[in-house]
Amino acid sequence: DAGVIQSPRHEVTEMGQEVTLRCKPISGHDYLFWYRQTMMRGLELLIYFNNNVPIDDSGMPEDRFSAKMPNASFSTLKIQPSEPRDSAVYFCASSPNRDTEAFFGQGTRLTVV
Amino acid sequence: AQKVTQAQTEISVVEKEDVTLDCVYETRDTTYYLFWYKQPPSGELVFLIRRNSFDEQNEISGRYSWNFQKSTSSFNFTITASQVVDSAVYFCALSAPFGNEKLTFGTGTRLTIIP
Numbered sequence: 529d530a531g532v533i534q535s536p537r538h539e540v541t542e543m544g545q546e547v548t549l550r551c552k553p554i555s556g557h558d559y560l561f562w563y564r565q566t567m568m569r570g571l572e573l574l575i576y577f578n579n580n581v582p583i584d585d586s587g588m589p590e591d592r593f594s595a596k597m598p599n600a601s602f603s604t605l606k607i608q609p610s611e612p613r614d615s616a617v618y619f620c621a622s623s624p625n626r627d628t629e630a631f632f633g634q635g636t637r638l639t640v641v
Numbered sequence: 642a643q644k645v646t647q648a649q650t651e652i653s654v655v656e657k658e659d660v661t662l663d664c665v666y667e668t669r670d671t672t673y674y675l676f677w678y679k680q681p682p683s684g685e686l687v688f689l690i691r692r693n694s695f696d697e698q699n700e701i702s703g704r705y706s707w708n709f710q711k712s713t714s715s716f717n718f719t720i721t722a723s724q725v726v727d728s729a730v731y732f733c734a735l736s737a738p739f740g741n742e743k744l745t746f747g748t749g750t751r752l753t754i755i756p
Contacts, residue, residue: 559742563744570747571732572746573744576742626739631688632686632687634684
């Protein structure tokens, strides 16, 4: 398996623009996670899905952030409108079940100017 | 609430030296998992190990070893005969109780191996 695939790897956008980050989890994994990494806050969970259903979105910072998982092989994290403080590395991860380690993608480095 | 503390922000050692990365965790749950992840300069997060709270046996994998002590709530990671390729940021993480899919990460330790 190719692992968790994220796109794009790097994104630079202007403040106010919509940004969409994409993730393809490992085939057969029932759980999908979105994490954000910043210098100030470290690694923090934004939202996770089980069998395509959002289970916990308490980490989503505000209404500008939304995430979807239309099918088992694809998820998006959208920021609209983007702000400079959203600049971070966003990781997608997946795991086969609740008692197994999560495997991370290579991350998307987002810069909002 | 869960908490993971990695007090060592940065460590530098000369190649071939041994180095231990400390991890202290807090949880009120009696069942939990502990993890170590490696983040090399390329940026991805690489899974290294997972331990459950019932298994206090130390683990060795090549040059890597892990010491889990419930009495001190610690899960330390030792690299023996360090190599330049070990240079990375290392994260300790916790999920509690069993079945909780959310990972709580420490702030990471940046390890630099000097050739």
